[in-house]
Amino acid sequence: MSKTKPAPLPPDTLIGGYRIVRLLAAGGFGLVYLALDAQGREVAIKEYLPAALATRAPGELLPQVAPEKQALYRLGLRSFFEEGRALAQIAHPAVVGVLNFFRENDTVYMVMDYLQGASLQDFIVTARGRQRKKILREATIRSLFDEVLRGLRIVHQHKMLHLDIKPANIFITDDNRAVLIDFGAAREVLNTEGTFVRPMYTPGFAAPEMYRRTGGAGLGPWTDIYAIGACIYSCMQGYPPHDAPQRQEKDRLVTALARLRGLYSNELIDVVEWCMALDPLSRPQSVFALQRELAREAAAEPEPTPSGWWERLRARLGLAQAQAPDAASHQSQRSSFLEPP
Structure with a gap:
């Protein structure tokens, strides 16, 4: 793994007709920037730049990749490009919109x-900090995941998997949409093909089959459904579940x-247990099967879903008109969140 993290592109850098404003987030797989298009509209640009494979000095544009890592770097780059191409074909309010994707500076950029x-x-x-018995109300959880599953079903219909569903990758916009972001299919390619890239799954949300280095064999819709169950669990418990190896x-x-x-209905709890079965064949095999079960339960659920539920939740939790967190605050909350009691 590289000892030095790749430096981000400087503000005002022009790439593909977009002007970089600032860095939004940095992770092991790449960097995300706020940028402006030719008409001055704000977009997010994700740059493929895995820290385990590439370095970049401050002020430079081109990444530096050691010869022995070139093959794996190119493999991930192709997968990232294909992921952008596939996402650009999906137009759904619950899936982050990909506006453009292009090659430049010996890497790939995805404009979202x-x-x-x-x-x-x-x-x-x-919500956990308020120390109440219920983290999120059941009606809120059901409404949220009804939206998320509608988007995920479209993703699966396009023969894609998300492979990194977790609360940090479910974004609640200021206009009250739940949106799936930061797909992990390209990361999974590096994880299964590489010999020196550390695993890029998220403990607690990654299904057991993701821990097997079998080139993607055994992964399917049921893999994302495990993560959905773990997210619902987190909404009820306030913490993620134990990771799959511990559970095994x-x-x-x-x-x-x-x-x-x-605190929550037996039906919802049973759905979480179903989704998080360690045996992939014991989980719902499709998003539709899970939607059907949740819809059946919702019909018998006495607690109504309030209108404007995210505005009310924002107001109660002091998150009204919150901006997307910067990399530092996001990382501090992430580390505290990913520690089950």
């Missing part, structure tokens, strides 16, 4: 809608869910 709001993780962390040694999920009975 710039979203303003806060991640589901931000809501959970803030000693599974405490049923015990943890039992403590939530009485």
